[in-house]
Amino acid sequence: MTERPTVLVAGAGVGGLTAALALRGYGFPVRLYERRTGRGIETGGTGLNIWSNAATVLARLGLGPRLEASTTRIERGQIMSERNVPMVRIPVQSYTAPGSSPGVTLARGELVRALLEACEAAGADIVLGRTATGHRDEGDRVRLLLDDGTEAEGDVLLGADGIRSRIAARLPDETEPVYTGVTTYRGVSDTGGGVPAETVHFFQGPRGVNGGAWHVGQDRVAWTVGHFAPAGGRDEPGTLRERVLGLIEGFEGPPRAFVAGTPEESIIRTDLYYRLWRETWGEGRVTLLGDAAHAMPTVLGQGACQAIEDAVVLAGELAAAPADPVSALRSYERLRKERVRWVRECVFKVGGAPRVDNPLLRPLFVRLTRVLARRGQEEMWRALQRPPRLPDSLPVPSDRGRPPSTHR
Numbered sequence: 001m002t003e004r005p006t007v008l009v010a011g012a013g014v015g016g017l018t019a020a021l022a023l024r025g026y027g028f029p030v031r032l033y034e035r036r037t038g039r040g041i042e043t044g045g046t047g048l049n050i051w052s053n054a055a056t057v058l059a060r061l062g063l064g065p066r067l068e069a070s071t072t073r074i075e076r077g078q079i080m081s082e083r084n085v086p087m088v089r090i091p092v093q094s095y096t097a098p099g100s101s102p103g104v105t106l107a108r109g110e111l112v113r114a115l116l117e118a119c120e121a122a123g124a125d126i127v128l129g130r131t132a133t134g135h136r137d138e139g140d141r142v143r144l145l146l147d148d149g150t151e152a153e154g155d156v157l158l159g160a161d162g163i164r165s166r167i168a169a170r171l172p173d174e175t176e177p178v179y180t181g182v183t184t185y186r187g188v189s190d191t192g193g194g195v196p197a198e199t200v201h202f203f204q205g206p207r208g209v210n211g212g213a214w215h216v217g218q219d220r221v222a223w224t225v226g227h228f229a230p231a232g233g234r235d236e237p238g239t240l241r242e243r244v245l246g247l248i249e250g251f252e253g254p255p256r257a258f259v260a261g262t263p264e265e266s267i268i269r270t271d272l273y274y275r276l277w278r279e280t281w282g283e284g285r286v287t288l289l290g291d292a293a294h295a296m297p298t299v300l301g302q303g304a305c306q307a308i309e310d311a312v313v314l315a316g317e318l319a320a321a322p323a324d325p326v327s328a329l330r331s332y333e334r335l336r337k338e339r340v341r342w343v344r345e346c347v348f349k350v351g352g353a354p355r356v357d358n359p360l361l362r363p364l365f366v367r368l369t370r371v372l373a374r375r376g377q378e379e380m381w382r383a384l385q386r387p388p389r390l391p392d393s394l395p396v397p398s399d400r401g402r403p404p405s406t407h408r
Contacts, residue, residue: 004028005155005325007318008144010132010167012036014048014108015290015307016160017115021061022315024122025397028322031152032124033144035131035161045108046186046268047214047222049074049200052096052103054305056387057312059101062396066114071104072215075198082205084253088377092200095381103385105200105214107188107222111304122397132159132166137284156318156325157286160307163273165292173280177273180297183233184211184226185244187267192219193258200301203255209247212301213258221258224298231271240267272298277341287329289314294340299351302343302384309388310336316391339388346380 004027009016012034020030050058050067051074058067079088093102119126131147135157144152159167163177195201195213204210213223225244235243241264248255275295281288290307310332317332318325 004322005318006031007156007158008142008152008154009033009158009160010135010144011159011161011165011290011292012112012116012126012128013160013162013290013307014111014115014304015311016158017112017119018057018061018308019158019160019289019311019314020119020124020126021115021122021397022312023318024119024124025061025395026315026319028315028318030119030124031154032119032126033130033132033146033152034126034128035147037129046188046224047216048106048108048111048304049214049301050104050106050111050308051092051301051305052100052385053387054308055103056097056100057308057390060390060396061118061312063114063118064101066118067104067106067111070110070114070217071106072217073198074103074105074200074214077200077202078196079202079204080253082203082209082248082251084203084251087204090377090381092381092385095378096385097382097387100385100387105216105222107216107220108304110217118397132161134166134170135159135286137286139284142285155285156329158314159282159286159288159292160290161292163275163291163295165288167286168288168292171280171283171286171288173278175276175278177275177295179231180272180274181228182208182226182297183229183231183269183271184224184298185240185247185267185269186222186224187259187262188216189213189221189223189258189261190263191221191258191261193221193223193261194254195221195258201254203251203253205248205251209251211248211255213254221254223255223258223262225255225259226272233269233271235269238264240264240269277344279337281333281337282329285326285329287314287333294344296344296347297351299347300343300384302347306340306343309339312390313388343384346384 006029009032020032023030075093077090134145136143142157200214202212208228211225213221216222244259281293289310314332317328321328
């Protein structure tokens with residue numbers, strides 16, 4: 001085995017790319033495999049909330065200046081009723097840890113592009129257009145099986161290939177993803193739509209209709225509108241915007257403006273799934289991170305953030321014990337499970353809050369929500385935005401003298 005074991009990464013989403021970047025900073029050889037090709041890796045999804053806990057990690061990995069130039073700082077969050085009446089206001093920037101970076105909103109493609117370019121510059125070997133189909137742990141080595149019949153050999157395998165991970169499928173405790181009961185429509189508006197600056201704007205109405213919106217640069221707003229529906233539903237081509245406008249009929253304030261300002265072709269529909277809690281994240285020379293390990297509902301926007309936390313903690317544990325990667329992987333899993341379990345509990349608690357649809361009782365419900373929401377908000381948001389413990393010497397990846405080798 002080399003002084004720094006070779007790490008294979010399946011999946012070039014936010015978690016996989018962050019892991020590759022952090023590992024290159026510690027000098028690990030990294031080979032990353034992704035099923036998408038060309039710009040497909042950069043154009044999936046719409047927008048992200050990167051709260052302070054994850055923004056601090058990205059800044060420590062050297063992405064601070066890049067993100068500052070292409071993101072919007074988060075000062076506050078707010079939950080509005082269908083009448084655009086404030087239900088909850090959250091000064092999230094006031095609830096960040098001392099010395100941490102502020103949370104930001106940005107287009108998902110912008111973050112993926114920044115991570116991809118940083119990984120290339122740091123010398124990670126990135127192969128696009130290859131889908132992981134499984135793996136084989138041989139004790140002293142691990143092999144990643146690919147869809148073209150080839151195999152990649154390394155010392156460690158990280159499954160970062162999403163909620164339907166093919167790496168997770170070969171591990172104990174594997175179950176099928178669970179449908180939340182909610183389908184969402186998402187898009188990026190060509191206008192600001194009246195969403196306040198530096199604000200993550202959530203809204204909630206009757207019949208289970210809710211959503212959020214936030215700025216992603218150039219006066220554009222990423223948004224999501226969700227409602228309860230059976231899984232697998234489809235809309236006729238050309239009717240998505242009309243469908244969303246029907247869902248939010250009667251809503252006052254920004255929602256109708258930013259949906260109306262979104263091109264039909266940029267609206268997508270997605271059923272939301274999550275994973276049941278799994279105790280086994282890995283075995284031998286294999287482990288999981290991000291959605292592959294712990295996909296959760298999107299209620300608090302912590303999915304990508306927890307993947308980023310996973311990545312840097314995992315890299316730190318491997319760097320602390322490069323001669324014993326199996327023990328390092330189990331240490332990473334122990335460190336992360338307590339944190340992720342608590343975040344999931346918060347997500348399910350907030351997502352399961354009672355709702356009132358009766359139009360006569362809605363005003364009372366809004367006022368009561370405003371009072372009750374003050375209890376515990378500060379404590380929860382301070383804990384959510386606490387960055388993982390990072391070593392003082394966390395290295396910033398750089399080009400180590402060999403050209404990037406991305407195969408597109």
